[in-house]
Amino acid sequence: MKRLAAAAAIALACSPALADEGMWTFDNFPSAAVKAKYGVSIDQKWLAKVQDGSARFGGGCSSSIVSPDGLVLTNHHCVRTCVQLNSTASANYIKDGFMPAKREDEKLCPGVSVEILKDITDVTARINAATAGAKDYIKARDAAIAAIEKDACKGRDDKYRCQVTTLYQGGQFKLYTYRKYTDVRLAFAPEEQIAFFGGDPDNFNFPRYNLDFGMVRLYEDGKPAKTPNHLKWSTENPKLGEPVFVSGNPGSTSRLLTVAELEGLRDISMPDTLIMLSEIRGVLEQFSAESPEHERIAKNLLFGVENSFKGNYGRFQTLLDPAMMASKRTAEADLKAKVKADAKLSAATGDAWGELEAVERARPTVEKPxxxxxxxxxxxxxxxxxxxxxxxxxxxxxxxxxxxxxxxxxxxxxxxxxxxxxxxxxxxxxxxxxxxxxxxxxxxxxxxxxxxxxxxxxxxxxxxxxxxxxxxxxxxxxxxxxxxxxxxxxxxxxxxxxxxxxxxxxxxxxxxxxxxxxxxxxxxxxxxxxxxxxxxxxxxxxxxPDATLSLRLSYGAVEGWNEKGKPVPAFTYFPGLFDRATGKFPFDLPARWLSAKDKLSTKTVFDFVTTNDIIGGNSGSPVLNAKGDVIGAAFDGNIESLGGDYWYDGSVNRTVVVTTAAITEALKKVYGQDRLVKELTGK
Incomplete structure (x- = not known):
């Protein structure tokens, strides 16, 4: 099931991570490496503050708590389902945006929960004991996990959720205890045409001009939740070369898969996924063309399908890359040699690689049904x-x-x-x-x-x-x-x-x-x-460990890159947005943006890129400066980063971020949301 959920994703070179590589758990963050490279001290107080202000959003995004009254920052594409579900044929909030004049007008996001990680406990020994010698491994493991989760939350109220998270492909199991909020209401969403300006042609590319943000509010007992441990909102531009951190919930990577597993993914699962996505995209496009109402109701699903297709196609190209597969074979051979050299370790490991090869041979007869x-x-x-x-x-x-x-x-x-x-x-x-x-x-x-x-x-x-x-x-x-x-x-x-x-x-x-x-x-x-x-x-x-839709922290710097010998600058600015606009989809702008053109600062950074290692699920993650202040929200990676499911190449992998400076500028001068600006900045 993990293979299909990822539908992609190579193993770590089996040695300490290099460059800015790594989606690290908060209880094993390489503070010494960050200090050595960037001169920044990341201590337990800093980590605790960031952990308390970071949140898992819905079923597959990330977010940050950015005000004392439960205001949450994430991406527009993370709240678009909520926006869609609150829209009607006569009130199309996807097209026109959702901009309530007061808190009382905020609308419920059906089915959405927001969870803040409060505690991490190692439960590896308990699960290992339960599965040792078990004939049905999955049944024994899942029974142990269920018992641990139930015991951990026994006596707690329903504001908490206990979840065992598998790390290092079963090498570790950690119990994560979350504080959850189930009354989540839409507080602000811009128009899709500015949030996803450039549409599919610009997706996974840079330069970008996307105001890809949305805001929700957490409620308790019908009132805005009190969140005193929120992260501080910055209105300052990011600076070239400054160290930055991304705190979020990356969904799934496959950097620990063996060569046999990667080949099965390349030869069996991924082609099937791409065919399916291309076919349903065509079906939805035809349906959307039949009427404006069909276009409205299918828009959210079509957006997801197009995004998935482009992402999976990029991952497939990485699986076809001989250099990537060669690096994996080298790393695997290195680990095998070290295991073989240790008689006790070799006996415990057995022929695990051969067992996985047998699984891949069996896969074709079972996978389609x-x-x-x-x-x-x-x-x-x-x-x-x-x-x-x-x-x-x-x-x-x-x-x-x-x-x-x-x-x-x-x-x-x-x-x-x-x-x-x-x-x-x-x-x-x-x-x-x-x-x-x-x-x-x-x-x-x-x-x-x-x-x-x-x-x-x-x-x-x-x-x-x-x-x-x-x-x-x-x-x-x-x-x-x-x-x-x-x-x-x-x-x-x-x-x-x-x-x-x-x-x-x-x-x-x-x-x-x-x-x-x-x-x-x-x-x-x-x-x-x-x-x-x-x-x-x-x-x-x-x-x-590989990503598991659980809280991680990555480190990096604000930095552009070279693409085919041509430098790609790290920043975009508001004037570039209007230069790029053609008036035709997907490069058309909402009328209020055209009217506000001369009000916007030409010096405010709109979007920027960093060397942080992220993956799908990090959408909406807060991007933090060394002080732990929020300077942006991650919303994408460049096309080269799609191979990040399998490996990290610091020379070209980039995280794409919308700045809080640009969000503040837009809230003030385009949307007249002085109420929200005051809440965010305290001014």
Missing amino acids: YIWLEARAGFRSDLFSYARSIVRGTAERDKPNSERLREFTDSRLPIVQKNLFDARPVYPDLEKVVLVYWLTKLRENLTADSEGTKLFLGKESPESLADKLLASKLADPAVRKALWQGGKAAVEKSDDPMIRFVLATDAASRAIRKTYEDKIDGPADRADEKIAKARFAVYGTATY
């Missing part, structure tokens, strides 16, 4: 997602916590429930498009004669089955809540067509998931863990 019957089932259909959560959740919660599917353990049930209970629009026309696409591809990939196709489609065509499923009432949160609270008995009695469909097919989906775990995930995780422990024995913790 797993993808279409389980991992991509429903393919972004809200109705299907609700039905599966209700059917599985009501069945799983009756089991002991240690025996449940991981997504329904006690620590995760509040998130499932929030997603089910929060009101959000469901668009039947878009639902039909994604359901028909999924069912068509299921039949195409598994063939019409397969048992899976016969079970899911029966005698129906994808179109006719989708029409029947769209009679579901699950768009109504009251219906979802009643089924959830009614439990398994209520679900089994339901005549809702989507509930009946999931009930009829879920055994097959669960079966292929179990097969995938037994033949692919389980053996791979066990072998990866052996290699991780061998790596620890040889190199210690001088290297950092």
